[in-house]
Amino acid sequence: MILVTGATGQIGSKITEGLIQSKADVRVFVRDENHLGDLKNENIQVAEGTFEDMESLEKALEGVDRLMLIGQDNPDQVQQHLNVIQAAKRQGVKHIVKLSAFGADKNSPVALMRDHAEIEDAIKDSGMEWTFIRPHLYMQNLLRFGDSVAENNTFLAPMAHDAYSLVDIRDVAEVAATILTTENHNSKIYTLTSPHAENYDEIAETLSSLLGKTITYQAQSPKDFERDLLESGTPEWRAYDLAYISKAYKGSDKHLITSDIEDLLGRPARSVKDFLSDHLSTFKN
Template identity: 35%
Template structure:
């Protein structure tokens, strides 16, 4: 049995969809009874489990052979994933496929990159067979800025640094394949999109898809931080994002394309233009509405 944590999230939910499509038995773990009911209504096996309540994990992991481990980047991430790994070991889980990050490093100034590295070390020392997936930044993160993009601006602090952005749908495809197959023990896979580009190129591609000019604004760090705070990010998340883009990306520390997604799944990853076409309505929503009113 495969246990999928984060089953209502973008990556976890897509993994569940892919496993169901392949008729692979799995169990979705969620934190609220209403989520269990909703997944069961879709014909999925679902169970309650909360990494913040380790006592809930033995029942969720009963009979589980393989687990997909993912948690959102929060200040509780280290404690949550350590609890999950330790509970998995006690429950007899044979293998863990963990979502990490391409920039994971124990000395990183990006808080979740540092946390992922520490968790990765703990997993590798746990005695459980492991596979670690290390994606680059997600293309879906551009949706955070859909409102300014609708107004013709892409705000960032990335200078002319480039990123091999990856679509979360492709990360999920790799995870689903690795979960179904043997032969991935003690493997670390760096997952990227098919090319690398800077924010100026991103703005140009946004313009091509939306049908109007989008200008890249390379903001001062404090102004970008203020924008992140206004859009609902915590102080902790805001500080980490500023460091990630103003230091890691602007400093040209991202990795080049690896082509692991195609090697592992047999299908090339989505390029940025394909991602933008698939999400075009979210980037042009209000603009399209104004056009309709004018007509």
């Protein structure tokens, strides 16, 4: 039995879909099963609860061999996941697959990366088998610029002119489902990237080609980007991490490219052009 936490999220839902397609025995852990939408069917078991409710966690983990640990980013994420790890160990879970992040480091200037590192250490110390999935920045973050591109033919981001090997969430989910349903992944860390690193000027050029009009990228300072996020109502902890996320990558790490996706899936990772082509309507009026 495989348990997926965070199954209503954009990655957790896609992992669950992949597991259903592979005919795996799947249980999902959610706050409210009514939020499952199309995932709710006879092919999965549903356990309701929260990361704070140990009783609901232990009930959800009964009979589970493999755990896919995902949670929504929030200031309480470390304690929430420590609760899951403790409950999993008590219930005899054999293997935890954690969705982490490339850049996870206990000394990172970005809180999200420090949190991931602390959770990874706790899993290693638990005595259970483990696998860490560390995706680079998600291509889906580009969708935030849809309205700006559609209305003003430009977008702003605090990424300077450095190249990043962004990764598509769809590839991340497929990798996770593969790891959960195959063997020989114990004590392995998979770093997921696209086949090519691109800066945001190049992404603007790709959008220009696909849309048939000139799109420009404006590099914004992290401080100004954070200010704009705060003014739009983004929580302080989230605004800082989004504005200063580039600081989580040292030197050439920004444009690191790995073959992990192709090695696991037998096909190349999706490119930024693939992603933008599939979501082009987001950038149109």
